[in-house]
Amino acid sequence: MPHRAPGSPGHNKPGHYLTGKAITYYRPRGSADVRQLIDGGFQAFNAGRLSEACHIFADKMLSPENDTTIGLTVAGALTPAGLGGCAIELMERGLVDFIISTGANLYHDLHYALNFTLHRGSPFLDDVELYEQGIIRIYDVLFPATVLLETDSYIRDFLVRSNLAGPIATSELHYRLGLDLLERQPGSDQYSVLASAAKSGVPVYTSSPGDSSIGMNIAYHELMNGSTLMIDPNRDVNEICAIILAGKKNGCVILGGGSPKNFYLQGQPTLWEVYGIPKGGNDFFIQITTDQVVWGGLSGATPAEAVSWGKVNPGVLPDTVVAYCDSTIAFPLFCEYAVGSANSRRTRKELIHKRDHLVADLLRQARDAKNTASQVTEEPAEIDRHR
Numbered sequence: 001m002p003h004r005a006p007g008s009p010g011h012n013k014p015g016h017y018l019t020g021k022a023i024t025y026y027r028p029r030g031s032a033d034v035r036q037l038i039d040g041g042f043q044a045f046n047a048g049r050l051s052e053a054c055h056i057f058a059d060k061m062l063s064p065e066n067d068t069t070i071g072l073t074v075a076g077a078l079t080p081a082g083l084g085g086c087a088i089e090l091m092e093r094g095l096v097d098f099i100i101s102t103g104a105n106l107y108h109d110l111h112y113a114l115n116f117t118l119h120r121g122s123p124f125l126d127d128v129e130l131y132e133q134g135i136i137r138i139y140d141v142l143f144p145a146t147v148l149l150e151t152d153s154y155i156r157d158f159l160v161r162s163n164l165a166g167p168i169a170t171s172e173l174h175y176r177l178g179l180d181l182l183e184r185q186p187g188s189d190q191y192s193v194l195a196s197a198a199k200s201g202v203p204v205y206t207s208s209p210g211d212s213s214i215g216m217n218i219a220y221h222e223l224m225n226g227s228t229l230m231i232d233p234n235r236d237v238n239e240i241c242a243i244i245l246a247g248k249k250n251g252c253v254i255l256g257g258g259s260p261k262n263f264y265l266q267g268q269p270t271l272w273e274v275y276g277i278p279k280g281g282n283d284f285f286i287q288i289t290t291d292q293v294v295w296g297g298l299s300g301a302t303p304a305e306a307v308s309w310g311k312v313n314p315g316v317l318p319d320t321v322v323a324y325c326d327s328t329i330a331f332p333l334f335c336e337y338a339v340g341s342a343n344s345r346r347t348r349k350e351l352i353h354k355r356d357h358l359v360a361d362l363l364r365q366a367r368d369a370k371n372t373a374s375q376v377t378e379e380p381a382e383i384d385r386h387r
């Protein structure tokens with residue numbers, strides 16, 4: 001087959017595969033029927049676990065007296081499947097305080113932000129023909145390869161006009177991207193996770209910044225433009241750790257698993273194991289995943305296993321649950337339930353504006369912990385001297 005650059009027109013009639021309906025961001029509205037189904041119909045097996053997850057979230061994590069700091073972690077191709085609207089709804093209502101996502105989900109969110117169309121299709125297509133026609137497939141989601149090229153071009157232009165330089169956290173990169181979208185695509189907070197997060201003050205992190213088209217374009221910016229901009233994962237680690245430290249209670253909703261799951265959960269070990277600050281572990285843990293425990297990988301690891309690492313508080317296992325479901329089905333149901341619940345709105349924490357203050361507090365507490373630890377280790381020497 002002759003080589004072609006992806007996105008160039010193929011030999012067949014273009015557009016044949018792109019006739020499916022546009023995928024849009026679905027916004028949960030708090031359907032009473034869905035709540036009735038979850039409460040009355042989802043009784044056992046993974047339906048039972050999903051119902052349990054809905055109750056832990058709506059009744060406990062969102063309860064005003066718990067004032068839980070809630071992290072949402074996102075892996076799997078969820079924005080391409082149209083699930084960004086669920087995240088937007090949760091952010092607007094103050095029901096999640098920060099997000100950790102794969103870069104891919106944030107990159108594909110930009111297609112929506114820039115008003116490109118992703119189409120409903122089929123997973124059973126001829127991929128060689130798709131390639132010849134310049135069409136990209138993510139399972140059954142189809143879009144022209146030109147969408148990739150134009151999204152990449154937007155990222156590169158943004159990097160130039162933003163003047164971002166030196167080491168920055170991914171929360172800063174995504175915040176600035178979101179602000180740029182709000183300015184250039186007015187109203188995009190309604191159809192872009194990044195724009196909505198910037199408006200709602202929700203920090204968005206990515207655990208593997210080089211592993212996405214956003215990272216690829218930052219690499220271009222360094223090589224081709226001589227930019228000094230680089231993502232500093234240390235800042236992300238410390239910011240997330242500081243956010244968790246400041247939480248009255250901490251809880252997570254983990255979609256899929258992958259590296260965002262650990263990037264969230266490692267916050268507690270960073271506190272006790274590295275900084276010497278005992279925080280006690282996560283108070284609530286909800287995971288919706290297709291991963292299984294038997295392979296031994298982190299994505300399938302249970303909340304009980306996380307207890308041994310000090311990631312989850314040993315006293316709270318009843319407030320943890322894993323629903324073995326496809327998140328594209330379970331998460332919209334979960335969000336309908338939360339939006340229709342009595343605790344469907346909280347005051348937004350707007351952590352994006354508090355990061356420096358929180359990290360300064362982490363530093364202060366870590367220094368105190370270090371001083372205390374060194375005094376304790378010096379004590380036996382003191383005793384020896386007086387013997």
Ligand SMILES: NC(=O)c1ccc[n+]([C@@H]2O[C@H](COP(=O)([O-])OP(=O)(O)OC[C@H]3O[C@@H](n4cnc5c(N)ncnc54)[C@H](O)[C@@H]3O)[C@@H](O)[C@H]2O)c1
Nearest residue numbers: 075076077102103104211212213256257258289290326327
């Ligand atoms: N162009 C891009 O930017 C691009 C495209 C694709 C992937 N990537 C990168 O590749 C890496 C892997 O991404 P990934 O999204 O495949 O995640 P992943 O494979 O790291 O983790 C996803 C985990 O979640 C589970 N999962 C996936 N879909 C699920 C679903 N529908 N329901 C329940 N559980 C589900 C899987 O079992 C999997 O183990 C990321 O770093 C991402 O940024 C980049």
